Amino acid sequence: MHAGGGIAICPGRFFAKQEILLTVAMLISRFDFEFVKWVQLDGKPSDRPAEDTAGSQGGGSMQPDRDMMARCKRLW
Numbered sequence: 001m002h003a004g005g006g007i008a009i010c011p012g013r014f015f016a017k018q019e020i021l022l023t024v025a026m027l028i029s030r031f032d033f034e035f036v037k038w039v040q041l042d043g044k045p046s047d048r049p050a051e052d053t054a055g056s057q058g059g060g061s062m063q064p065d066r067d068m069m070a071r072c073k074r075l076w
Helices: 013-030
Strands: 031-039 067-074
Touching (some): 013 031
Antiparallel strands (some): 031 067
């Protein structure tokens, strides 16, 4: 896998981006998401919000040290 442009760049990258944006827009418009609580990775309740884990730095995104529970309700 190559990072960057050139001959090996993905020709479908713009289409893929549009598909992702469409999917997110549909989820946001058709569902109501409500925060419930923070939980540790083993499912026990947490007393604080998530923070980035130090071991995942430099990978483009950082993995949180706990999860967020949310309630999802279909609007239409």
